[in-house]
Amino acid sequence: MATVLVIDDNASIGTALDVLLSLHDIRTVHAAAPDEGVARLEAGDIDLVIQDMNFAADTTSGEEGRALFHRIRARHPDLPVILLTAWTHLDMAVDLVKAGAADYLAKPWDDQRLVTTVKNLLELGQATRELQKKLRRERRRHEELEHQYDLRGMVWRDAATERVLALACQVAKADLPVLITGPNGAGKERVAAIIQANSGVRHGPFVTVNCGALPSELIEAELFGAEAGAYTGAGKSRAGKFEAAHGGTLFLDEIGNLPPAGQVKLLRVLETGRFQRLGSNEEKQVQVRVVSATNADLRAMIKAGSFREDLFYRLNVIEIALPPLARRPDDIVPLAQHFLGAGKRLDSGAEAALLRHAWPGNVRELKNTMQRASLLARGETITATDLGLPAAGPAASGEPELDRAAVEAALARHGGVVAQAAGELGLSRQALYRRMERLGIARGAAS
Ligand SMILES: Nc1ncnc2c1ncn2[C@@H]1O[C@H](COP(=O)(O)OP(=O)(O)OP(=O)(O)O)[C@@H](O)[C@H]1O
Ligand SMILES: [Mg+2]
Incomplete structure (x- = not known):
């Protein structure tokens, strides 16, 4: 039950408020003088104050009320204070509202209006306290993660991203294959780097292979190495990325683009740790942690016959699904500010435009947008126009x-x-x- 402290030297006012507010399940406690009121506040558990402006019988200047308000404000800046004032002190009441009083009511007050004001303020206070508690909890979790793990400069605020990070850090320690899924530019490679940085092989190499960047025979040579003359253009023998990643992490990006022959060989290395360079019979053995990533729907590819199911289950012992940026909206503004760098800020129109945009290119698109805006903006403040995002509104896209x-x-x-x-x-x-x-x-x- 909420408690309202009434500070008024007139006992009948206290009684009237007591009766009125108790009808609405609000408890009142009374203090007849400023000192007593302040002392009662120190004892705690007060959610709102209703105070008179005049206490001394011989003056009606309102000065005691003003002084009382400032004393309360100094000690309890967030506590809502309602001033009960005579019509002669309305100017002073208005001044005090500017100084932070929640509201004022001229005597004789309107019961309905008083109850509504009190209830609204109590609700607001409750909501604010809950929000602050939540923010404190979030900040603590944020700090815990950052303190415990190397997050490679990752910026986030959304709870969905936090779940991804917590999972990545948790699985980093285990020597299990991880598949990171998510759309273009969402930060899959960044998550792979976080896994490496917190793994038992963090001091080993981190080697990236883009499985979609090379044609079939070259990607195999890239992964497993090749002896001289193994294929057209193979001048001298060379080690592949599996050998290069020995004792560390091999990041297989765009794994969905790995051609069928490469899929078979990859499956074999994952099962046995063994492989051969192209054009060689010599078996090589490596210790490599495999992290792969894809923006393709591998399950659909399996159905369509273009991705091996057995390989999928080898790679996907743990799946980390990185949601698109639009699904973690709390990240958008902090990321934008991060890419903008210190010394430049977003105005509220720019923030609103960022939150409205759908971000098909995810974090990479946001990064490019902010770099461009930073170049184009004249001053230190970035406006919606500087962002150059497609105009929002039903006319533009529906x-x-x-x-x-x-x-x-x-x-x-x-x-x-x-x-x-x-x-x-x-x-x-x-x-x-x-x-x-x-x-x-x-x-x-x-x-
Ligand atoms: N949370 C983040 N904090 C800071 N920078 C980020 C974050 N997420 C992504 N980035 C940056 O955004 C860009 C895109 O991220 P990344 O390359 O990891 O995405 P991706 O999912 O691998 O994309 P693609 O599918 O196109 O390969 C990179 O420059 C990366 O450093
Ligand atoms: Mg990538």
């Missing part, structure tokens, strides 16, 4: 409209329960609240 319908439909399906609707939409509860706010959908307005 997408915000779709979004709104999707959000409303999801809310309706879940009887307005935001947590459940958020689950269906793949958003965090906070992200959905923000989206609702942006779209002008009122909380609890589901029909």
Whole structure:
């Protein structure tokens, strides 16, 4: 139950407020003088103060009220204070509201208005405390992760990203193959580097192979090495990336593009740790941790016959699914600020534009956007125009409209329960609240 402290030398006012507020399940405690009121506050557990402006019988200047307000404010800057004032002190009350008082009510007050004001302030206080608690919890988790692990300069704030990072750090220690899935530019390579940095082989090499960058025979030579003359253009014998990654991590990027013959050989190395260079019969043995990544749907490729199922299960002992940037909206502004660098800031229009954009190119697109904006912006402040993002609004793409319908439909399906609707939409509860706010959908307005 919330508790309101009434500081007023007139006992009948205290009684009237007591009766009125108790009807709304709000407890009141009284203090007849400023010192007593301040002492009661120190004892704790007060959620709101209602204070008079005059205490001494011989003056009606309101000065004691002003002094009391400032004393309370100095010790409890976040505590809401409502001033009860005579009409002669309205100017002073207005000044004090500017100085941080929550509101003022002229005597005789309107009961309904007083109750509404008190209730709103109490609710706001409760919401603020919960938000602060949540932020503190998040900051602590953030610090714990950063303190315990080498996160390679990763920037994040969204809970979805945090889950990915926690999983990556957890599996880093185990010597198991990891498959990182996610769309273009989402940060898959960054996550692979984090796994390497926190693994038992962190002092070993980190070798990257892009399986989509070379034609079939060259990718095999790249991975396993080749003896001189093994294929056209193979001048002298050379080691492949598996040998180069011995004692460390081999990062197989775009694994979905590995041609069938390469898939067979890769499967064999994963099963036995053994392979041969092209054109050689000599077996080589390596200790290599394999981390692979793909933006392709490997399960669909297996169905279509273009990716080996047995290889998939070898690679995918642990899957880390990196969501698209749009699905972790809390990351967008911190990342944008990070790419912008110190000394430049985003105005609120720019932030709104960043949050509206769909980011098909994910973090890479955001990085490019911010680098361009940083070059083009004249001053230190980046505006929406500097970002050069496609104009938002229904006329441009129809997408915000779709979004709104999707959000409303999801809310309706879940009887307005935001947590459940958020689950269906793949958003965090906070992200959905923000989206609702942006779209002008009122909380609890589901029909
Ligand atoms: N959370 C992050 N904090 C800081 N930089 C990031 C973050 N995520 C990604 N980046 C940067 O964004 C760019 C794209 O990331 P990365 O190359 O890891 O994506 P990717 O998923 O491997 O992309 P692709 O599928 O195109 O290979 C890189 O410059 C990377 O350093
Ligand atoms: Mg990549």
